[in-house]
Amino acid sequence: MTEAGDGTTGDAPVGDDACEPGGIPPIVHAPGTKLLSALPCFVVPDVQVTADRLRDTLGFRTCFVIGDPGQQFGIVDLAEGQGFQLKSNGGAEGRRNAENHRQAIDAYIRVPDADVACTIARAAGAEILSEPTDQEWGMREFGVRDADGMVFCYGADTSEPSTSAPITIAPELVVPDVGRAAAWYQHVLGFDDTDPWGDPPVYAIARRDGVRVHLSAAKPPFEPRPNRTADDIWDVYVECEGVDALCEEVRARGAAIAREPVTQEYQMREFDVLDMDGYVICFGETADTDVG
Secondary structure, eight states, X not given: OOHHHHTBOTTOOOGGGGGSTTSSOOOOOOTTOEEEEEEEEEEOSOHHHHHHHHHHHHOOEEEEEESSTTSOEEEEEEETXXXXXXXXXXXXXXXXXXXXXXXXXXXXXXXXXXXXXXXXXHHTTOEEEEEEEEOTTSEEEEEEEOTTSOEEEEEEESSSOOTTOOXXXXXXXXXXXXXXXHHXXXXXXXXSBOOOBTTTTOEEEEEETTEEEEEXXXXXXXXXXXXXXXXXXXXXXXXXXXXXXXXXHHHHTTBEEEEEEEEOTTSEEEEEEEOTTSOEEEEEEEOOTTOO
């Protein structure tokens, strides 16, 4: 791949070489940095309609919706900081993993009790794709599809069941080479663990500070469909602390900075990274008014 296609610059440790023992220095996070959440971002025909459907069938709370119909932006959540970003652009649709890759999902939602969550969703009229089932990887899971065609997997940890476990949401990105992508997230973005599954890997979960990004293997032929093909929006929004230090941290490890840190009018300071498969990851934190 080219440097732009890899989402790296210089001699960034990407791919097979990044997995070689002893060849990569220890991952060191910049002082003062912390990831708080990773919100999947979806381009939908009508943000308000989607937000209302997610509220009525899956219990999402509408945080806000702004803009005129067809050109809206909104955030919905199931718990504080755990939700989706939604954008509309004249009826265009962005990434839909399940449309092109039958085994893929669009987001993974961890809940305290999968059976309770399934019962509530069914009663509210949600389309249940699969019943709660214990999986060999220690999760009890079921699948749901919403009216926009997005597929969500709900899962509860069966190894440490707890009715008080927090609700968390993670994006899933479909990639042509899970092992290579997992190495990139670990050694470029500083995710401490990627937990690849399979030989060769067909799935991985990149983790940093408790934040997760799921990576699943594409069915050939692979044609990336990042949201930017439908609208000028990222695929994942990572809320963080220490955004400027984080930008320099990942830059030093070879990340392609697609947008330098900038303070937006909505009082978030953000930068964008282009990953090796063409997805845009935005990192943002509440702006310090003393930072330009």
